[in-house]
Amino acid sequence: MKNNKRPDPDVIHPISGYEKEIYVKPTIKRSNIIVGDFTYIADSEFESHVTHHYEWNEDKLIIGKFCQIAAGVEFIMNGANHQMNGVSTFPFYTLEGWDMEPPAQADLPLKGDTVIGNDVWIGQNAVILPGVYIGDGAIIGANSVVGSNVDPYTIMVGNPAKELRKRFNDELIDLLLKFRWWDRSIDEINALIPILTCSDLDKVRKELQSLL
Numbered sequence: 001m002k003n004n005k006r007p008d009p010d011v012i013h014p015i016s017g018y019e020k021e022i023y024v025k026p027t028i029k030r031s032n033i034i035v036g037d038f039t040y041i042a043d044s045e046f047e048s049h050v051t052h053h054y055e056w057n058e059d060k061l062i063i064g065k066f067c068q069i070a071a072g073v074e075f076i077m078n079g080a081n082h083q084m085n086g087v088s089t090f091p092f093y094t095l096e097g098w099d100m101e102p103p104a105q106a107d108l109p110l111k112g113d114t115v116i117g118n119d120v121w122i123g124q125n126a127v128i129l130p131g132v133y134i135g136d137g138a139i140i141g142a143n144s145v146v147g148s149n150v151d152p153y154t155i156m157v158g159n160p161a162k163e164l165r166k167r168f169n170d171e172l173i174d175l176l177l178k179f180r181w182w183d184r185s186i187d188e189i190n191a192l193i194p195i196l197t198c199s200d201l202d203k204v205r206k207e208l209q210s211l212l
Helices: 170-179 186-196 201-211
Strands: 033-035 061-063 074-076 114-116 154-157 162-166
Touching: 170 201, 186 201
Parallel strands: 033 061, 061 114
Antiparallel strands: 154 162
């Protein structure tokens, strides 16, 4: 183990003496945010990056293991949406003095849970819109606005975010999704690091095939 320390998903600061990078899971206080082990953000806290997240909408933000979230990333939840099937989108019911009861949930454009897979890298200042699903191993470019689902191991860039390319061919993506390295023990993952960081993708493919 590096520096005689064992990786610990319950530690908030994984870099000694540096407070601008934290493991997210041990800091979560809201029950409607679920985060996997070893996912980190390049900031000293996380929950302020999740906006318009109100319990009455019953939507969840679910993030997998080993995700890498850069500074300035924002997860916009369903509470940001206004009623769109009337003449005005003005939210009278939220403001004092206006005679309007909250609209029925059926009249609001609620899009469900926002789900981020495992080993997803989200670049600086990216915005993730409500109800989006981002698959395992995807990369979201800096300043991108993601409003639609992202396939596993896909690079998305721009506003609105569009597919730039797949990271690997279909065979390797299939192997990675079956292998699910992020679900293995710390000792197994430590032993797998030479494979997980190898740039010889043909070698990686053969190694994964032999391990499945």
